[in-house]
Amino acid sequence: MIQTALTFDDVLLVPAFSTITSRSEVKLDNSLDKERTLTLPVISSPMDTVTEVDMAVTMSKHGGLGIVHRYNSAEHQAKLVWEAKNKGAKLIGAAVGSTGDFYERTCELVKCGVDIICVDVAHGHHQNVKEAMEKIKNHPSHYKFHLMAGNVATGKAFQDLSDWGADSIRVGIGGGCFVPGTLVNTESGLKKIEDICVGDKVFSHTGKLQPVIDTLVFDRDEEILSINGIDCTKNHEFYVVDKENANLINEDNIHLFARWVHAEQLDIEKHLLIELE
Numbered sequence: 451m452i453q454t455a456l457t458f459d460d461v462l463l464v465p466a467f468s469t470i471t472s473r474s475e476v477k478l479d480n481s482l483d484k485e486r487t488l489t490l491p492v493i494s495s496p497m498d499t500v501t502e503v504d505m506a507v508t509m510s511k512h513g514g515l516g517i518v519h520r521y522n523s524a525e526h527q528a529k530l531v532w533e534a535k536n537k538g539a540k541l542i543g544a545a546v547g548s549t550g551d552f553y554e555r556t557c558e559l560v561k562c563g564v565d566i567i568c569v570d571v572a573h574g575h576h577q578n579v580k581e582a583m584e585k586i587k588n589h590p591s592h593y594k595f596h597l598m599a600g601n602v603a604t605g606k607a608f609q610d611l612s613d614w615g616a617d618s619i620r621v622g623i624g625g626g627c628f629v630p631g632t633l634v635n636t637e638s639g640l641k642k643i644e645d646i647c648v649g650d651k652v653f654s655h656t657g658k659l660q661p662v663i664d665t666l667v668f669d670r671d672e673e674i675l676s677i678n679g680i681d682c683t684k685n686h687e688f689y690v691v692d693k694e695n696a697n698l699i700n701e702d703n704i705h706l707f708a709r710w711v712h713a714e715q716l717d718i719e720k721h722l723l724i725e726l727e
Contacts, residue, residue, distance in 0.1 A: 489513030496545035545570035575607035626686025
């Protein structure tokens, strides 16, 4: 499918009167808190294909921030932070979840000098996130690190995370879409996605019922992929585990291995989709 795309030649910012006499006057500084400032307001994603040692060091040296991913053991993640610090990263973050070993990870990361703990989940407006933040804020060395949390997409969620103690909040949730007719597992059985309403209870990736807080409809002209009979856009995420870890996984530790992968990045040789019972 040929998609419409725009280049720099197709876009122009509407000019306006300016009082800036030199580009050196322009500052991009953005303060995370009283002690931490980004001179380049760019943060690299806590994904296992994006931020490890080299990215964290590079982001820090250019005034931005790298957040080391959590799709590994607590010890390995802490080692990545330690290596980045020793290679010159002056400001570095690391992600933790909201269940499982999130507190143990926090403790290991703090020992290695992490500056920012990021509670990183797909839907941050959640009871688990609230409880995780409360426990992390009670860490004896909390005053030494900045607590970031997310992701959220509503004003109410932003305010709640702020009230729960977040020093900064990640706003925005991926825009992947399912096509009309896709069946969603709800408390009353399978239901077409276009018929889902706010207040309906659907099964989440953890197998628990969660209420729908909003519905969105997008009219898109883009390539559609079929994943095990499910039609979706290329950037829709699926909850998977790596086949190489299959023998290590059980019901109690699966959250330590599971991760989100975009549909276009799924590999039948590498990934196993997690199917709810």
